[in-house]
Amino acid sequence: MLDLKLMQKTPDLVRESLKKRGSKIDVQEFLTLDERRKSLIAEGETLKAERNAAGPEIAKCKKSGQDASALLARMAEVSERVKTLDAELTEVETAERDWLMSVPNMPHESVPVGASxxxxxxxxxxxxxxxxxxxxxxxxxxxxxxxxxxxxxxxxxxxxxxxxxxxxxxxxxxxxxxxxxxxxxxxxxxxxxxxxxxxxxxxxxxxxxxxxxxxxxxxxxxxxxxxxxxxxxxxxxxxxxxxxxxxxxxxxxxxxxxxxxxxxxxxxxxxxxxxxxxxxxxxxxxxxxxxxxxxxxxxxxxxxxxxxxxxxxxxxxxxxxxxxxxxxxxxxxxxxxxxxxxxxxxxxxxxxxxxxxxxxxxxxxxxxxxxxxxxxxxxxxxxxxxxxxxxxxxxxxxxxxxxxxxxxxxxxxxxxxxxxxxxxx
CATH class of the missing domain: 3.30.930.10 (Bira Bifunctional Protein; Domain 2)
Structure with a gap:
């Protein structure tokens, strides 16, 4: 299996390697998955930070007798969205790993280039x-x-x-x-x-x-x-x-x-x-x-x-x-x-x-x-x-x-x- 960081940092190197092997595997498929993974992580972290910040605010409202229903409703939405994001992230990470498992090794620089x-x-x-x-x-x-x-x-x-x-x-x-x-x-x-x-x-x-x-x-x-x-x-x-x-x-x-x-x-x-x-x-x-x-x-x-x-x-x-x-x-x-x-x-x-x-x-x-x-x-x-x-x-x-x-x-x-x-x- 290729190094995940290598794929993320130097996709063109992997693309050239696959070309030398005559492989038709599409590197863009991985890059699309990886962008989606990053997007899911970013959104999830933002929502989790919002949820963490809301905890003390809800406690403060309850202590002072203020109405926290709107904030509680928002946190319910956030929790549901986080759950959805986490599930999709798991699917994307699995798809990324499956893609990496399907890619052949990269030829050493000394290997002669040829088709058969x-x-x-x-x-x-x-x-x-x-x-x-x-x-x-x-x-x-x-x-x-x-x-x-x-x-x-x-x-x-x-x-x-x-x-x-x-x-x-x-x-x-x-x-x-x-x-x-x-x-x-x-x-x-x-x-x-x-x-x-x-x-x-x-x-x-x-x-x-x-x-x-x-x-x-x-x-x-x-x-x-x-x-x-x-x-x-x-x-x-x-x-x-x-x-x-x-x-x-x-x-x-x-x-x-x-x-x-x-x-x-x-x-x-x-x-x-x-x-x-x-x-x-x-x-x-x-x-x-x-x-x-x-x-x-x-x-x-x-x-x-x-x-x-x-x-x-x-x-x-x-x-x-x-x-x-x-x-x-x-x-x-x-x-x-x-x-x-x-x-x-x-x-x-x-x-x-x-x-x-x-x-x-x-x-x-x-x-x-x-x-x-x-x-x-x-x-x-x-x-x-x-x-x-x-x-x-x-x-x-x-x-x-x-x-x-x-x-x-x-x-x-x-x-x-x-x-x-x-x-x-």
Missing amino acids: EADNPVVRSWGEKPVMDFEPKEHWELGTALGGLDFERAAKLAGSRFALSFGWCARLERALAQFMLDTQTTLHGYTEVIPPYIVNRRTMTGTGQLPKFEEDLFKLEGVDSFLIPTAEVPLTNIYAGEVIDEAALPVKFCAHTPCFRSEAGSYGKDTKGLIRLHQFHKVEMVNFAHPDTSYEALEAMTAAAEKILQLLGIHYRVIELCTGDMGFGATKTYDIEVWLPGQNQYREISSCSNCGDFQARRADIRFRSPGSKKNQYVHTLNGSGLAVGRCLVAVMENGQRADGSIVIPDALKPYMGGLEVVEAK
Whole structure:
């Protein structure tokens, strides 16, 4: 959520920010509400001052036996008007907050201006595309042929966009998750967390999934709770409504959780395979950072995600999202795209974002500096470290051989009980 004072003092700055994002939100709507709010407050304060001044006058009239009926009648009118003004003020303040909750974050000044993903510049790349002297297969062909994936039976159990993994494939996905957790905790200082997979509306609102993106969520029937779309939601809200000591910053958490998404806006996209499922697993990183160092923290978080692919020996590239392609809560984002030979294209495998104080304002997360009387909002960052299912896809497609077998990366062999190659039985 944007700073109310920022909106009031520099509306043109917000208007320009929304323009860069391609948003059609009307800043004038807020300004009209704010003028009405100020008018209501001014009139209410004037009437309350009149009412306060009339109190002694009424008492004086009664004491001296004078007729105070006219003054009493006026005060009745004033009280009724104050009650009306207070009710309208509550409505206007609620409308203002709702408007602020609907506005996306402001892009950092370093973010390239653009309209869509076509305008995202490549920042760097690592490794080389594998050279294969055969026609590479896509992961669902490999996995099905080797008995590790079954999409038809998954559809029987749950419907479309679900998968069943068996044997080597289930173990490989588990190995990837364990490898990611070990890397992020050991090399990069993240503390592992097992959070709830079901959260309430307030928690979803704190990170920005609500109210704007409710159709993308799975809501539990009969209660106002939701399945998490990412561990970012519970991890970021751990400190909701709290004040963190400045000396404790940065606080870095990571978690391996299932993620549940309705994919409401992706009808017809990626209907095959593991790329876009209703249920998938991800290792998520969250950082509560000091505002002075949060952009350095974003670079470090992105590097931590890249390290996984480097250790697996898989080619990838890093792109910086332009203003028109960034997520709702982000002020700056890097996407990591891994090369998939079977699909002959790059696919996003991680997205690392600095949200500035946007989420902290929504969830009321602050920090306390020694000697300072006023608490400040922290900056929150989140990033995939990595999407486990998509990493499984990358391992399968990049490690495939002409006979359809799959070579296990060296970094994963300790997690695979010595298995080096997945072959047809």
